[in-house]
Amino acid sequence: MTLQALLIVASALIGLGLYGVLSQQSFVMLMMGFELILNGVLLMTMAFWSFGSAGAPKGQLLAILVMAVMALEMAIGFALVTAVYRQRQADTTEALDTLKH
Amino acid sequence: MNDLISGIDIAFWALAAIAVLSGWRVFATDSMVRASFLLLLSFMAVAGIMLLLAAPYIGVATIFMMAVEMMVMAVFMVMFMMNPAGLNPMSMVHQQPLAIGAGVVAFIGLSAAVLTSPLPDQPVAADHRAIHALGIEMLGDSMLIFESAGVALLSAMIGSVILSSRSGRFGPADPGSRPPGLCEGGLPAGSVPDENKNHGMGHGMQHDTPNAAPQDTHGAHGAQGS
């Protein structure tokens, strides 16, 4: 278990998450993609904390902030999905094309 | 000592494989409930790696938080997805080549950066009191940052309740927030749900009523302009 290996695993998670965000039509699946990206970020943060900072507590603090961002993303994301669904009974990104026309 | 190191290595690679494989299956399974719990599995594998990294609090808190989040996620998936259990397999992806390309580029780019740049090597001491240090930091020097995160979460909570609840300040929010009609009493501007009580339209999909147009797998998503 080296820092390099950890970072490459985290990169794989970020790549997978990016694929999900760009490819999924459903809002909720799109949020899953964001979560996976943040998962990779979390792993990277902790890897650097563990191998690169001699245990500086700010590294852990950053991880907690990443978790807070996840919670924010979930709360606001689901609220937006609900608001959109109330209006249009739609749950896909393609449904929101009012600005296009 | 050698055995111990290899044991940790085996555990790490196994957890890494679980994290990546289940992360990939999230976007390959049909059932939304399965997708959320696969993502939970991915998070739990990452949390296991954090435990190996001597970060017990962050690791366990990740499991704790993500179990709750993914449970909520599963419920929302079932609520809003047109086909939550993947009962009728369907493709719900768009711009596939671009997405694959972006994902691969992100992975290769990040990996290349990792492999070519000099990495720090100051491992955390074995007897480091990680949780104690974190607590002192959170309520000491970095208190402002920590409290800001708390305030941000609070405002997100309030915002999400306002966004998602039906009752607005002047009555139910849904009719009031429709755009006005293009002419007097006419259809609202923009796309609206079908008004002829054909609520199979929900989720932006039509189901086949005798008089409905033949299924158009692509155009039906938006429920536009009927």
Place this chain on the structure above:
Amino acid sequence: MAIAWPWLDRLAARAPVAIFVAVGRDAIERVEDLSLDARIAWVASPRHADVLLVAGRVRSEDAPALRAVHDQIPAPRKTLWWGSTPFQELVLPMVLPLADEASLPILSLHTRVSNSEPDWLPDVPPNPWQGLGPNGQGGKDMMGGVPYGRPMAMTDDDSRDGLQLDQTTVQIGPFLQTWPAGLVLELALQGDVVQHARVVHSPCGPTKGLREGVSSRLRSAARLLRLLELGSLAERCLRVAAAHDRCQPVELAALRAAVRRSGAFAALPAGLGACRLDGAPSDIRSRLLAWLGNDADPSKDATTEPKPKLSGLLLGLEWNEAWLVINSFTPQQLHGMAVPEKAPVKGDDNTTNSARSAMEHAH
């Protein structure tokens, strides 16, 4: 799969016999008395039972459901017909008049070593799906069909906050543990909220002339208490009722105090199931209180006032509340309330939801 060790079998043979009861006409009080026997456990799901007890006459329209329930009991299963007529095709069914005690026959059925009864229905899914549709799972297009044997839920209007989520339409009854015998309801559920309700079959009516006495009111209270997860207190109610039937003196004040201490009245929302009954407004709390009351049988003559419709009372309630409301009426009261209603206009097989919603909005 099951574990087969002789000593385990011997131990298991001394456990109470789990029975699932298909309650027919005029049998519920006999079944409740039977359930007080320590050697017998009355279970809520046929999956948990060893023996099927068919108590009281079962109407012909409930026969298909009875066959399905029988086949859900895991092998080795047995059936006892207690005051009911067995199906014609059965070989040597075990029959017992309703006046006889059933506990010993049930115990003997359970211990008798013999083969399990065969299925009464072919083992096929209620909605055929295997090999159908483009993916071989019974689905049709994106939203239609019966994928994996379950009708696809479709979105419909919501009576609570307007969020139009998926609704599924199900038929509940006629054989459930805490449920009026023979009642079959068709419910459109959104989550567990009842959006539409329709009585398909009315409950097996009580025999004419049966008066509501202390005993039958206590039994009604016991059913309600069981739904409040107060199984032991419900059993106490049934014991008091059985003692009253044997003409022993009973003390209702202590029972009432025990129910009050359990918080049953506080747990029931005020105004749940509110309607005018026998000329006076009542809700679920007042009905439970009246059942546990000491006052003499009101024994009113049937009032001319029209009874409230059960299906109307259920709209917008959650599953648990709906089930509580159904059990907050005695069988006598329920008889005039749950009359079969016509199925709404039948369209294509999956348009029934929207058609029904349009009708509901009309009135």
Place this chain on the structure above:
Amino acid sequence: MNAATAVGATLLLMLGGAWLVAVFDRIAAALVARRPVGSLWLGPLQSGASLLVSRTNQTEHPDALNWALAPALYLVLAFVGVALVPFSTSGALVDIPAGIVLWGAVESLTVVAVFLHGWSANALFPLLGAYRYVAVGLPIMLVSMFVLIAAALPAQSLALGAIVQSQAGLWNVVRQPLGLPLFLLLGLSLTLRGPFNYADSADLAGGTDAERSGPPRAVWQWARLSMAVSFSAMAATVFLGGPLGPAWGTAELGPLWLTLKTAVVLALLVAASHLLARMPPSRMLTLLWTVLLPLSFVGLVAAGIEAAP
């Protein structure tokens, strides 16, 4: 104490503890129903045996993996909970510095296990039970989190061992009187009992358990009883001083004190589940969010003021 004996002891404890819960259940049911107890000591074993010898069944097209694994997952979570409990003042089977947070993870994963049990059956009653349980199980878990953080405050540590040591002078049940009652509500929810039995309840013909028969049902029921043991041991540790005994005792008596205290909490849990009525879910949610959650906040603030130097 080496690892193998510790694991064996835990297994025995779980079997014995589950049996004890079942015996308590029988006593409570008989007392409330005013009837003789009947077969008390062998009764639980007989019922368990009858489950083990009956046949398993299959629902139509279940989610095979989760249908098979959900009872095992629930059982494993109960074991993890018990492994975290310090049996003596020297330590627990799993002694990690964030023990109480790991217990929180056990709580939240229990909600997942019960949901998967109901969801995977592909049948109406189990599914309704699963959804109802999630709706009530998550907020009550939040309540318990505040209660546990309050209990960790005087110890200035998240490790269960330190929380036990912090109660040497005064048990948390006295220091934080709101803690144990609120935590008991969580116990009722974790073990699907009485007033918090929204998953496996009578109005759903058994709920998530309605379609089960045979040995998997035996595992599910055992897991429910084991979770009661696990929860009670945790409550005894956090609020009743765990293995701490009176001054005249020696440290070797620690496991004995813990067992006795666990049995006391178990008795409270069983009594509550037979004596208290259950509300409809919406009423319970109102109570949770508007009364119990603020109450747990008040408890946390009071604990903070009390623990301030």
